[in-house]
Structures are given as C-alpha cells and as structure tokens.
Amino acid sequence: MSPATVLPPPLFLASHPALDFLNTYATPDGVAVEWIGDGAAFFRWLEAAGHLRAGDGERISRRNGTAAADTLAGDARTLREQLRSALRAGATARADRALISALNDWLAEGSAFARLQAEDGLVRLTVQERADAPRQLLVPLALAAARLLTEEDLGRVRVCEGPVCSLWFLDRTKSGTRRFCSAETCGNRAKVAAFRARARRRAISAPK
Numbered sequence: 001m002s003p004a005t006v007l008p009p010p011l012f013l014a015s016h017p018a019l020d021f022l023n024t025y026a027t028p029d030g031v032a033v034e035w036i037g038d039g040a041a042f043f044r045w046l047e048a049a050g051h052l053r054a055g056d057g058e059r060i061s062r063r064n065g066t067a068a069a070d071t072l073a074g075d076a077r078t079l080r081e082q083l084r085s086a087l088r089a090g091a092t093a094r095a096d097r098a099l100i101s102a103l104n105d106w107l108a109e110g111s112a113f114a115r116l117q118a119e120d121g122l123v124r125l126t127v128q129e130r131a132d133a134p135r136q137l138l139v140p141l142a143l144a145a146a147r148l149l150t151e152e153d154l155g156r157v158r159v160c161e162g163p164v165c166s167l168w169f170l171d172r173t174k175s176g177t178r179r180f181c182s183a184e185t186c187g188n189r190a191k192v193a194a195f196r197a198r199a200r201r202r203a204i205s206a207p208k
C-alpha cells in the first residue's frame with residue numbers, strides 16, 4: 001500500500017503556517033503520524049498547504065528524480081525538529097543561533113517575484129516564490145518560521161492539552177485562553193474526561 005492511502009488528511013489548525021509545518025509529525029489520536037516521510041508525501045503536503053501549486057511537485061520530481069525529493073523531505077524534517085526544539089524553550093527561541101543560521105541558509109535559496117493577478121475586476125499585487133529547484137521548496141517554510149520568530153508572541157505558541165495530542169498552535173484568541181488544537185475534538189474529549197472524573201468522585205463519596 002502506498003503511504004498516500006494510509007496517511008490521514010493533513011491538519012491545518014495551528015493558526016500559523018510554521019506551526020502547521022511542525023504538525024506534519026504528530027500523534028493526533030495517540031498514534032504517531034509522519035506526513036512528510038518521503039519526497040512524494042512532502043510534495044503532497046506542500047500542495048495541500050498551498051505552498052506549491054498542484055502538479056508542481058510531480059514536475060519537480062520528474063526533472064530532478066525521486067532521490068532529490070527524498071533528500072529534500074529529510075532536510076524539511078531536520079528543519080522542522082530544529083524549530084520544534086527551539087520553540088519548546090519559549091521566547092529564547094529567538095536567541096537560538098543554530099536555528100537562525102539554518103533559516104538563513106534556506107532563505108538564501110529564495111528567488112521571489114512579484115505578479116499582478118486580475119480577479120473579479122480587481123487587480124492584486126502578489127509575491128510568489130519560484131519553485132524551479134527542489135531546494136526552493138523549503139523557502140516558504142523557512143519564511144513562515146522566520147515570520148513566527150519576528151512577528152508573533154512566542155508566549156502564545158502552545159502544545160494542545162489533549163492527553164493523547166501533541167499538536168502545536170498559536171493562540172490568537174483575545175483572551176489568550178486557547179488550550180486545545182480543536183474545540184471539537186480535544187476540547188470535547190477533555191470535557192467528557194472531566195465529566196467522567198466528577199461522576200467517579202461523586203460515586204466514591206456518595207453514602208452507601
């Protein structure tokens with residue numbers, strides 16, 4: 001069976017693209033899932049995340065070979081884990097010279113170009129990364145990580161409190177009280193667990 005048929009759909013619930021990237025390795029239901037285990041899987045994820053246009057991954061694989069794509073997926077996993085361990089340290093991630101140096105190496109691969117896009121009678125100016133060489137595919141991820149470090153409050157970068165969950169997110173709520181990757185899944189699970197715990201306590205303390 002190819003990995004495409006066994007991987008669950010990728011998750012984009014982190015409220016920041018750099019943290020969605022971290023969530024390409026996670027244990028959403030207590031079972032570890034690696035979404036970028038090889039080049040083909042990495043390209044599928046980049047397309048799903050909107051970092052790569054549909055079909056570009058296949059084109060790049062054809063031109064450069066699957067070995068180059070697999071190497072790139074390995075580079076992406078290395079960068080991802082470097083970012084993860086830096087963020088575990090909170091705001092001091094900004095002082096992580098090894099991370100900054102790695103991000104600068106990837107950012108240097110970039111060659112963005114501006115483009116006018118006509119849409120519904122309006123014209124918008126957008127900036128796009130080229131996706132010609134495989135190494136350029138990591139530029140949007142390095143840029144997202146660089147933006148997280150420079151533009152966001154790292155005190156609001158959190159790991160879901162769900163007991164079997166390991167997903168990261170940026171708390172963008174006004175009150176700063178987001179605790180779960182998703183209120184529907186982990187939030188509900190936590191509510192049910194708390195309800196059961198209360199019920200158990202009541203059953204224990206109730207007179208016989």
Ligand SMILES: [Zn+2]
Nearest residue numbers: 160165181186
């Ligand atoms: Zn969760």
